[in-house]
Amino acid sequence: MEMKPEKLTQELEKACxxxxxxxxxxxxxxxxxxxxKKSDYNVLxxxxxxxxxxxxxxAKPASAWAQAGNPAPxxxxxxxxxKATDVFPIELLDITECHKVLxxxxxxxxxEISTENLRLQIEHELRGALIRLRQSYLLTQGKTKAVAELMTGSLSTFLVLFRAALxxxxxxVPQKKFQAxxxxxxxxTFDASVFQTVQALKEGSRKAKDVDVPELFNNYLKTVECVIDAVDAHIQKENA
Structure with a gap:
Protein backbone atom coordinates (compact mmCIF):
# COMPACT_ATOMS: atom_id res chain seq x y z
CA MET A 1 0.00 0.00 0.00
CA GLU A 2 1.34 3.41 -0.96
CA MET A 3 2.17 5.75 1.90
CA LYS A 4 2.39 9.42 1.00
CA PRO A 5 5.03 11.73 2.53
CA GLU A 6 2.31 13.79 4.19
CA LYS A 7 1.12 10.71 6.09
CA LEU A 8 4.66 9.91 7.18
CA THR A 9 5.05 13.48 8.40
CA GLN A 10 1.92 13.17 10.55
CA GLU A 11 3.22 9.94 12.08
CA LEU A 12 6.63 11.49 12.75
CA GLU A 13 4.99 14.44 14.51
CA LYS A 14 3.06 12.05 16.74
CA ALA A 15 6.15 9.96 17.48
CA CYS A 16 8.70 12.72 18.08
CA LYS A 37 4.13 3.10 -7.92
CA LYS A 38 7.30 2.54 -9.96
CA SER A 39 9.13 5.21 -7.97
CA ASP A 40 9.74 5.91 -4.30
CA TYR A 41 9.78 8.95 -2.04
CA ASN A 42 12.93 10.32 -0.42
CA VAL A 43 12.64 12.15 2.87
CA LEU A 44 15.14 13.99 5.06
CA ALA A 59 11.17 3.15 14.30
CA LYS A 60 7.41 2.53 13.94
CA PRO A 61 6.62 5.20 11.33
CA ALA A 62 9.90 4.48 9.52
CA SER A 63 9.07 0.76 9.33
CA ALA A 64 5.63 1.46 7.88
CA TRP A 65 7.26 3.85 5.41
CA ALA A 66 9.78 1.20 4.32
CA GLN A 67 7.08 -1.47 4.02
CA ALA A 68 5.32 0.86 1.60
CA GLY A 69 8.40 0.57 -0.64
CA ASN A 70 10.29 3.72 0.26
CA PRO A 71 13.88 4.18 1.46
CA ALA A 72 14.23 4.71 5.19
CA PRO A 73 14.27 8.41 6.10
CA LYS A 83 29.09 19.22 9.18
CA ALA A 84 28.20 16.75 6.42
CA THR A 85 28.30 19.24 3.57
CA ASP A 86 31.89 18.44 2.60
CA VAL A 87 31.51 14.65 2.47
CA PHE A 88 28.06 14.37 0.83
CA PRO A 89 28.19 17.03 -1.89
CA ILE A 90 26.16 14.99 -4.42
CA GLU A 91 23.25 14.33 -2.12
CA LEU A 92 23.16 17.72 -0.45
CA LEU A 93 23.54 19.69 -3.68
CA ASP A 94 20.58 17.77 -5.09
CA ILE A 95 18.52 18.31 -1.95
CA THR A 96 19.26 22.02 -1.67
CA GLU A 97 18.41 22.63 -5.32
CA CYS A 98 15.09 20.80 -5.28
CA HIS A 99 13.14 20.06 -2.11
CA LYS A 100 9.81 20.61 -0.46
CA VAL A 101 9.44 21.37 3.23
CA LEU A 102 6.72 19.17 4.71
CA GLU A 112 27.43 26.02 2.38
CA ILE A 113 28.27 22.94 0.35
CA SER A 114 31.85 22.28 -0.59
CA THR A 115 32.28 20.80 -4.08
CA GLU A 116 35.99 20.14 -3.58
CA ASN A 117 35.40 16.41 -3.24
CA LEU A 118 32.50 16.22 -5.72
CA ARG A 119 34.53 14.59 -8.49
CA LEU A 120 35.99 11.97 -6.18
CA GLN A 121 32.61 11.15 -4.69
CA ILE A 122 31.06 10.77 -8.15
CA GLU A 123 33.83 8.44 -9.28
CA HIS A 124 33.74 6.47 -6.02
CA GLU A 125 29.97 6.00 -6.19
CA LEU A 126 29.99 5.11 -9.89
CA ARG A 127 32.80 2.58 -9.56
CA GLY A 128 31.12 1.01 -6.55
CA ALA A 129 27.79 0.77 -8.36
CA LEU A 130 29.48 -0.77 -11.40
CA ILE A 131 31.25 -3.37 -9.25
CA ARG A 132 27.94 -4.31 -7.60
CA LEU A 133 26.24 -4.47 -11.00
CA ARG A 134 28.77 -6.99 -12.29
CA GLN A 135 28.60 -9.03 -9.08
CA SER A 136 24.82 -9.13 -9.31
CA TYR A 137 24.97 -10.15 -12.97
CA LEU A 138 26.95 -13.25 -12.04
CA LEU A 139 24.09 -14.33 -9.79
CA THR A 140 21.54 -13.98 -12.60
CA GLN A 141 23.44 -16.59 -14.65
CA GLY A 142 22.43 -14.55 -17.68
CA LYS A 143 18.71 -15.30 -17.36
CA THR A 144 16.78 -12.74 -19.35
CA LYS A 145 14.17 -11.77 -16.76
CA ALA A 146 16.73 -11.51 -13.96
CA VAL A 147 19.09 -9.38 -16.07
CA ALA A 148 16.24 -7.07 -17.05
CA GLU A 149 15.28 -6.69 -13.38
CA LEU A 150 18.92 -5.99 -12.52
CA MET A 151 18.99 -3.09 -14.96
CA THR A 152 15.63 -1.64 -13.91
CA GLY A 153 16.61 -1.97 -10.26
CA SER A 154 19.91 -0.13 -10.72
CA LEU A 155 18.69 2.52 -13.17
CA SER A 156 17.76 5.17 -10.62
CA THR A 157 21.18 4.98 -8.94
CA PHE A 158 23.04 5.53 -12.20
CA LEU A 159 20.75 8.35 -13.34
CA VAL A 160 21.31 10.19 -10.06
CA LEU A 161 25.08 9.80 -10.44
CA PHE A 162 25.00 10.83 -14.11
CA ARG A 163 23.13 13.97 -13.13
CA ALA A 164 25.85 14.65 -10.57
CA ALA A 165 28.51 14.07 -13.25
CA LEU A 166 26.86 16.74 -15.40
CA VAL A 173 21.70 20.99 -14.24
CA PRO A 174 18.09 19.99 -14.99
CA GLN A 175 16.08 18.58 -12.11
CA LYS A 176 14.64 15.75 -14.18
CA LYS A 177 17.08 12.90 -14.54
CA PHE A 178 16.48 12.10 -18.21
CA GLN A 179 16.92 15.71 -19.22
CA ALA A 180 20.24 15.68 -17.37
CA THR A 189 30.04 9.93 -26.36
CA PHE A 190 27.30 7.49 -25.46
CA ASP A 191 23.80 6.54 -26.54
CA ALA A 192 21.22 7.78 -24.03
CA SER A 193 18.57 5.54 -25.61
CA VAL A 194 20.06 2.61 -23.68
CA PHE A 195 18.70 4.10 -20.47
CA GLN A 196 15.43 5.11 -22.08
CA THR A 197 14.90 1.46 -23.02
CA VAL A 198 15.64 0.35 -19.46
CA GLN A 199 13.16 2.97 -18.22
CA ALA A 200 10.54 1.57 -20.61
CA LEU A 201 11.14 -1.87 -19.09
CA LYS A 202 10.80 -0.39 -15.61
CA GLU A 203 7.54 1.34 -16.47
CA GLY A 204 6.19 -1.75 -18.24
CA SER A 205 5.70 -0.03 -21.60
CA ARG A 206 8.14 -2.59 -23.04
CA LYS A 207 8.54 -6.25 -22.14
CA ALA A 208 11.83 -8.09 -21.65
CA LYS A 209 10.81 -10.66 -24.28
CA ASP A 210 10.63 -7.89 -26.87
CA VAL A 211 14.15 -6.57 -26.13
CA ASP A 212 17.60 -8.03 -26.80
CA VAL A 213 18.39 -8.04 -23.09
CA PRO A 214 22.01 -9.34 -23.31
CA GLU A 215 22.91 -6.64 -25.85
CA LEU A 216 21.09 -4.00 -23.81
CA PHE A 217 22.99 -5.01 -20.67
CA ASN A 218 26.29 -4.95 -22.57
CA ASN A 219 25.59 -1.39 -23.74
CA TYR A 220 24.44 -0.47 -20.24
CA LEU A 221 27.85 -1.53 -18.89
CA LYS A 222 29.74 0.29 -21.64
CA THR A 223 27.88 3.54 -21.01
CA VAL A 224 28.57 3.45 -17.27
CA GLU A 225 32.26 2.79 -18.00
CA CYS A 226 32.30 5.73 -20.43
CA VAL A 227 31.03 8.12 -17.78
CA ILE A 228 33.47 6.78 -15.18
CA ASP A 229 36.39 7.28 -17.57
CA ALA A 230 35.24 10.83 -18.28
CA VAL A 231 34.98 11.67 -14.58
CA ASP A 232 38.40 10.16 -13.96
CA ALA A 233 39.89 12.18 -16.83
CA HIS A 234 38.33 15.31 -15.37
CA ILE A 235 39.98 14.60 -12.03
CA GLN A 236 43.36 14.04 -13.67
CA LYS A 237 42.97 17.28 -15.65
CA GLU A 238 42.11 19.26 -12.51
CA ASN A 239 45.07 17.80 -10.65
CA ALA A 240 47.54 18.39 -13.47
Whole structure:
Protein backbone atom coordinates (compact mmCIF):
# COMPACT_ATOMS: atom_id res chain seq x y z
CA MET A 1 0.00 0.00 0.00
CA GLU A 2 1.34 3.41 -0.96
CA MET A 3 2.17 5.75 1.90
CA LYS A 4 2.39 9.42 1.00
CA PRO A 5 5.03 11.73 2.53
CA GLU A 6 2.31 13.79 4.19
CA LYS A 7 1.12 10.71 6.09
CA LEU A 8 4.66 9.91 7.18
CA THR A 9 5.05 13.48 8.40
CA GLN A 10 1.92 13.17 10.55
CA GLU A 11 3.22 9.94 12.08
CA LEU A 12 6.63 11.49 12.75
CA GLU A 13 4.99 14.44 14.51
CA LYS A 14 3.06 12.05 16.74
CA ALA A 15 6.15 9.96 17.48
CA CYS A 16 8.70 12.72 18.08
CA UNK A 17 6.78 15.72 19.31
CA UNK A 18 8.99 18.76 19.88
CA UNK A 19 12.13 16.78 18.96
CA UNK A 20 11.09 16.92 15.31
CA UNK A 21 12.58 20.00 13.65
CA UNK A 22 12.14 19.44 9.94
CA UNK A 23 10.78 16.98 7.37
CA UNK A 24 11.89 17.58 3.79
CA UNK A 25 10.87 15.77 0.63
CA UNK A 26 13.58 15.56 -2.00
CA UNK A 27 14.40 13.60 -5.13
CA UNK A 28 12.12 12.76 -8.05
CA UNK A 29 8.87 13.57 -6.24
CA UNK A 30 10.05 17.08 -5.35
CA UNK A 31 11.30 17.55 -8.93
CA UNK A 32 8.00 16.52 -10.49
CA UNK A 33 9.69 13.39 -11.87
CA UNK A 34 7.88 10.84 -9.71
CA UNK A 35 6.71 7.70 -11.54
CA UNK A 36 3.87 6.64 -9.26
CA LYS A 37 4.13 3.10 -7.92
CA LYS A 38 7.30 2.54 -9.96
CA SER A 39 9.13 5.21 -7.97
CA ASP A 40 9.74 5.91 -4.30
CA TYR A 41 9.78 8.95 -2.04
CA ASN A 42 12.93 10.32 -0.42
CA VAL A 43 12.64 12.15 2.87
CA LEU A 44 15.14 13.99 5.06
CA UNK A 45 14.23 14.16 8.75
CA UNK A 46 15.97 16.57 11.13
CA UNK A 47 15.58 16.09 14.87
CA UNK A 48 17.24 17.74 17.86
CA UNK A 49 19.15 14.59 18.86
CA UNK A 50 19.60 11.04 17.58
CA UNK A 51 20.05 8.91 20.66
CA UNK A 52 18.42 5.50 21.05
CA UNK A 53 15.21 6.95 22.52
CA UNK A 54 14.67 9.09 19.44
CA UNK A 55 15.53 6.19 17.13
CA UNK A 56 13.02 3.98 18.93
CA UNK A 57 10.38 6.69 18.54
CA UNK A 58 11.12 6.92 14.82
CA ALA A 59 11.17 3.15 14.30
CA LYS A 60 7.41 2.53 13.94
CA PRO A 61 6.62 5.20 11.33
CA ALA A 62 9.90 4.48 9.52
CA SER A 63 9.07 0.76 9.33
CA ALA A 64 5.63 1.46 7.88
CA TRP A 65 7.26 3.85 5.41
CA ALA A 66 9.78 1.20 4.32
CA GLN A 67 7.08 -1.47 4.02
CA ALA A 68 5.32 0.86 1.60
CA GLY A 69 8.40 0.57 -0.64
CA ASN A 70 10.29 3.72 0.26
CA PRO A 71 13.88 4.18 1.46
CA ALA A 72 14.23 4.71 5.19
CA PRO A 73 14.27 8.41 6.10
CA UNK A 74 17.63 10.16 5.99
CA UNK A 75 18.29 11.24 9.59
CA UNK A 76 20.31 14.23 10.79
CA UNK A 77 20.54 16.71 13.59
CA UNK A 78 20.98 20.33 12.49
CA UNK A 79 24.63 20.30 13.59
CA UNK A 80 25.44 17.01 11.89
CA UNK A 81 23.77 18.18 8.69
CA UNK A 82 25.95 21.28 8.58
CA LYS A 83 29.09 19.22 9.18
CA ALA A 84 28.20 16.75 6.42
CA THR A 85 28.30 19.24 3.57
CA ASP A 86 31.89 18.44 2.60
CA VAL A 87 31.51 14.65 2.47
CA PHE A 88 28.06 14.37 0.83
CA PRO A 89 28.19 17.03 -1.89
CA ILE A 90 26.16 14.99 -4.42
CA GLU A 91 23.25 14.33 -2.12
CA LEU A 92 23.16 17.72 -0.45
CA LEU A 93 23.54 19.69 -3.68
CA ASP A 94 20.58 17.77 -5.09
CA ILE A 95 18.52 18.31 -1.95
CA THR A 96 19.26 22.02 -1.67
CA GLU A 97 18.41 22.63 -5.32
CA CYS A 98 15.09 20.80 -5.28
CA HIS A 99 13.14 20.06 -2.11
CA LYS A 100 9.81 20.61 -0.46
CA VAL A 101 9.44 21.37 3.23
CA LEU A 102 6.72 19.17 4.71
CA UNK A 103 7.22 20.22 8.32
CA UNK A 104 9.19 22.76 10.33
CA UNK A 105 12.07 24.86 9.11
CA UNK A 106 13.94 24.63 5.81
CA UNK A 107 16.95 22.87 7.28
CA UNK A 108 18.92 22.82 4.02
CA UNK A 109 18.46 26.45 3.03
CA UNK A 110 21.72 28.33 3.25
CA UNK A 111 23.93 25.28 3.65
CA GLU A 112 27.43 26.02 2.38
CA ILE A 113 28.27 22.94 0.35
CA SER A 114 31.85 22.28 -0.59
CA THR A 115 32.28 20.80 -4.08
CA GLU A 116 35.99 20.14 -3.58
CA ASN A 117 35.40 16.41 -3.24
CA LEU A 118 32.50 16.22 -5.72
CA ARG A 119 34.53 14.59 -8.49
CA LEU A 120 35.99 11.97 -6.18
CA GLN A 121 32.61 11.15 -4.69
CA ILE A 122 31.06 10.77 -8.15
CA GLU A 123 33.83 8.44 -9.28
CA HIS A 124 33.74 6.47 -6.02
CA GLU A 125 29.97 6.00 -6.19
CA LEU A 126 29.99 5.11 -9.89
CA ARG A 127 32.80 2.58 -9.56
CA GLY A 128 31.12 1.01 -6.55
CA ALA A 129 27.79 0.77 -8.36
CA LEU A 130 29.48 -0.77 -11.40
CA ILE A 131 31.25 -3.37 -9.25
CA ARG A 132 27.94 -4.31 -7.60
CA LEU A 133 26.24 -4.47 -11.00
CA ARG A 134 28.77 -6.99 -12.29
CA GLN A 135 28.60 -9.03 -9.08
CA SER A 136 24.82 -9.13 -9.31
CA TYR A 137 24.97 -10.15 -12.97
CA LEU A 138 26.95 -13.25 -12.04
CA LEU A 139 24.09 -14.33 -9.79
CA THR A 140 21.54 -13.98 -12.60
CA GLN A 141 23.44 -16.59 -14.65
CA GLY A 142 22.43 -14.55 -17.68
CA LYS A 143 18.71 -15.30 -17.36
CA THR A 144 16.78 -12.74 -19.35
CA LYS A 145 14.17 -11.77 -16.76
CA ALA A 146 16.73 -11.51 -13.96
CA VAL A 147 19.09 -9.38 -16.07
CA ALA A 148 16.24 -7.07 -17.05
CA GLU A 149 15.28 -6.69 -13.38
CA LEU A 150 18.92 -5.99 -12.52
CA MET A 151 18.99 -3.09 -14.96
CA THR A 152 15.63 -1.64 -13.91
CA GLY A 153 16.61 -1.97 -10.26
CA SER A 154 19.91 -0.13 -10.72
CA LEU A 155 18.69 2.52 -13.17
CA SER A 156 17.76 5.17 -10.62
CA THR A 157 21.18 4.98 -8.94
CA PHE A 158 23.04 5.53 -12.20
CA LEU A 159 20.75 8.35 -13.34
CA VAL A 160 21.31 10.19 -10.06
CA LEU A 161 25.08 9.80 -10.44
CA PHE A 162 25.00 10.83 -14.11
CA ARG A 163 23.13 13.97 -13.13
CA ALA A 164 25.85 14.65 -10.57
CA ALA A 165 28.51 14.07 -13.25
CA LEU A 166 26.86 16.74 -15.40
CA UNK A 167 27.87 19.25 -12.71
CA UNK A 168 31.46 18.79 -13.87
CA UNK A 169 30.51 20.26 -17.24
CA UNK A 170 27.67 22.68 -16.47
CA UNK A 171 26.93 24.94 -13.52
CA UNK A 172 23.16 24.45 -13.70
CA VAL A 173 21.70 20.99 -14.24
CA PRO A 174 18.09 19.99 -14.99
CA GLN A 175 16.08 18.58 -12.11
CA LYS A 176 14.64 15.75 -14.18
CA LYS A 177 17.08 12.90 -14.54
CA PHE A 178 16.48 12.10 -18.21
CA GLN A 179 16.92 15.71 -19.22
CA ALA A 180 20.24 15.68 -17.37
CA UNK A 181 21.15 12.41 -19.10
CA UNK A 182 20.60 13.92 -22.53
CA UNK A 183 22.74 16.94 -21.64
CA UNK A 184 25.52 14.67 -20.34
CA UNK A 185 25.39 12.70 -23.58
CA UNK A 186 26.10 15.97 -25.35
CA UNK A 187 29.41 16.27 -23.48
CA UNK A 188 30.40 12.59 -23.70
CA THR A 189 30.04 9.93 -26.36
CA PHE A 190 27.30 7.49 -25.46
CA ASP A 191 23.80 6.54 -26.54
CA ALA A 192 21.22 7.78 -24.03
CA SER A 193 18.57 5.54 -25.61
CA VAL A 194 20.06 2.61 -23.68
CA PHE A 195 18.70 4.10 -20.47
CA GLN A 196 15.43 5.11 -22.08
CA THR A 197 14.90 1.46 -23.02
CA VAL A 198 15.64 0.35 -19.46
CA GLN A 199 13.16 2.97 -18.22
CA ALA A 200 10.54 1.57 -20.61
CA LEU A 201 11.14 -1.87 -19.09
CA LYS A 202 10.80 -0.39 -15.61
CA GLU A 203 7.54 1.34 -16.47
CA GLY A 204 6.19 -1.75 -18.24
CA SER A 205 5.70 -0.03 -21.60
CA ARG A 206 8.14 -2.59 -23.04
CA LYS A 207 8.54 -6.25 -22.14
CA ALA A 208 11.83 -8.09 -21.65
CA LYS A 209 10.81 -10.66 -24.28
CA ASP A 210 10.63 -7.89 -26.87
CA VAL A 211 14.15 -6.57 -26.13
CA ASP A 212 17.60 -8.03 -26.80
CA VAL A 213 18.39 -8.04 -23.09
CA PRO A 214 22.01 -9.34 -23.31
CA GLU A 215 22.91 -6.64 -25.85
CA LEU A 216 21.09 -4.00 -23.81
CA PHE A 217 22.99 -5.01 -20.67
CA ASN A 218 26.29 -4.95 -22.57
CA ASN A 219 25.59 -1.39 -23.74
CA TYR A 220 24.44 -0.47 -20.24
CA LEU A 221 27.85 -1.53 -18.89
CA LYS A 222 29.74 0.29 -21.64
CA THR A 223 27.88 3.54 -21.01
CA VAL A 224 28.57 3.45 -17.27
CA GLU A 225 32.26 2.79 -18.00
CA CYS A 226 32.30 5.73 -20.43
CA VAL A 227 31.03 8.12 -17.78
CA ILE A 228 33.47 6.78 -15.18
CA ASP A 229 36.39 7.28 -17.57
CA ALA A 230 35.24 10.83 -18.28
CA VAL A 231 34.98 11.67 -14.58
CA ASP A 232 38.40 10.16 -13.96
CA ALA A 233 39.89 12.18 -16.83
CA HIS A 234 38.33 15.31 -15.37
CA ILE A 235 39.98 14.60 -12.03
CA GLN A 236 43.36 14.04 -13.67
CA LYS A 237 42.97 17.28 -15.65
CA GLU A 238 42.11 19.26 -12.51
CA ASN A 239 45.07 17.80 -10.65
CA ALA A 240 47.54 18.39 -13.47
Missing amino acids: GTKLKSVILYGSAAAGDHAG VVVDELGIDTLNAL LLFTEDRLT FGSDAVQGL RLFEET LEKLAGHL
